[in-house]
Amino acid sequence: MADTPVLTLYNTLTRTKGPFTPIDPQNVRMYVCGPTVYDFAHIGNARPVIVFDVLFRVLRHVFGETAVTYARNITDVDDKINARALRDFGAEIESGRLSLNAAIRQVTEKTANQFHADVAALGCLAPTHEPRATEFVQPRDDGKADMITLIGRLVERGHAYEAAGEVLFDTGSMADYGQLSKRNLDEQQAGARVAVDGHKKNPGDFVLWKRSSPEEPGWESPWGRGRPGWHIECSAMSAAYLGETFDIHGGGLDLIFPHHENEIAQSRCAHGTSVMANVWMHNGFVQVEGRKMSKSEGNFVTIHELLHEDSFGARQWPGEVLRLAMLMTHYREPIDFSVKRLEEAERLLARWPAEGRAERGRVDDAVLAALCDDLNTVAAVQALHGLAGRAAQDAALLDDFAASAALLGVVPRKVEVSGALEAEVEAAIAARLALLKARDFAAADRIRDDLSGRGVQLKDGKDPQTGERVTTWEVKR
């Protein structure tokens, strides 16, 4: 392990790449913004999940399995969720058969379950902690950080104020607000699409708490029954599981402003710290025909559709193909999502060996070095491909291949074959070889075509010693 390369990461905060030094190597702490659970996740939503899953694996490899804490939240309080509950359960709510809260719970439970199934199919490990926002609104019995306490502290310290039924963060109270996005709020008002609300002290001030009407979901608080603003949940939950200052915070590029900027403002001002997270990482977008894939544009494909329906490229795609396709581009670059790209990933995967055992192998130096270079999965995939070629010549490398592939979370899988089919194919091969010896090519080809029609591909080779024909086979997808 002496030759373990230094892990280098690009930090949005400094716009530079630098060596990663954890605050505590015994407990490396990472937070990633998770999904808002109101609808199926699309493949664009999958990108950060996959990217940071690779980082999670790399961190565990470098610092040790048990030395990494990864928290990814589930946002289950949001006005879009409320709207979805009303849409899907309007009649039941109307008739009194279902309360709004129960309807909301149904929407969030179903969506969260679906999300878990989707990302598991994409080969992602479960994070260490997956807190739900609704459990961190009010003070908790276990004393972990919560939103109301955090907001209270911001008010106490003069960083927040009440106005028009809302509690707002006072951006003017923070001297270096805007460090992450490099924005100077004073200079960018001209032409900006910022709703200037009369009750705000500064146009950039944002909501920490807002009142709920009786028919909206809400929690009791010192500022009346209401619900939290968008950003405060991540400040509370990251503090709850990772502490006031931690190592890595990740998410999509579009979260830099305002979400992450405001998280930083809240957390630092509430805790009186100079940093929230040392390294901020942001993944690029999945695009469709050069444009960002998004719900509002309507140009999205859900993970579920890709896995289980024929809506993209008129077929279904295995999770590992989707994952590899995603890792064939560096995480900070945009990806244009296309059938061609998925086909290339599938071809690559089909050539990789599935026989190795990761737990017996050793991660390839080139693969690890690539991943340690700001998660250069492109170079890692190429190094892996090279290793696959060498493993084809030298079976001793199969386990190393498996261990290296596992660091990317990619596991080539051969289609399961029943014992009966196996025996049948072996018998057919023997029969064909006999026919070939008798030079009855027509009959031999019939056997080959028949198997091919059933998805079994025969491959003839030569025994290097005897020069005799050796036939191997595999099941095509």
Place this chain on the structure above:
RNA sequence: GGCCUCGUGGCGGAGUGGUUACGCAGAGGACUGCAAAUCCUUGCACCCGAGUUCGAUUCUCGGCGAGGCCUCCA
């Protein structure tokens, strides 16, 4: 209007002040009864202009183009 990215061959994508990765696809060949698989070989590029330099795809400046954030957003 402010801020941030990015522009490399058919596609995906590295990288470098000079000798121009790699993968996929394509072409040719070997092998084969024919295929498939495998192996070998191979064509194809650095947005435009100016500058710095003996020399720039790589550095500087200016264009042009694309995308993103500034509103919910991975």
